[in-house]
Amino acid sequence: MALLPSAAVPYNDTMDRWEYMTFDMKKPKSDAAAGLARLGEDGWEAVAMVSSWGVGWRMVHPIVLLKRPLPG
Secondary structure: OOOHHHHHOOOOOOOOOEEEEEOOOOOOOOOOHHHHHHHHHOOOOOEEEEEOOOOOOOOOOEEEEEEOOOOO
């Protein structure tokens, strides 16, 4: 399977279109599972998780990437 540069792959009306957001899980006492569940109820799907470097008590914390289909 060969990968094409993004400019070589034309967009067409049958392709899904997405919107993206991040969910920062830096507050140690927050209920992250409940927050993610609420986002799931709004159609958001978690697709990746990365660690972020911060300062002080937030030295390392996970950030979740979410996506959902664009309306219309």
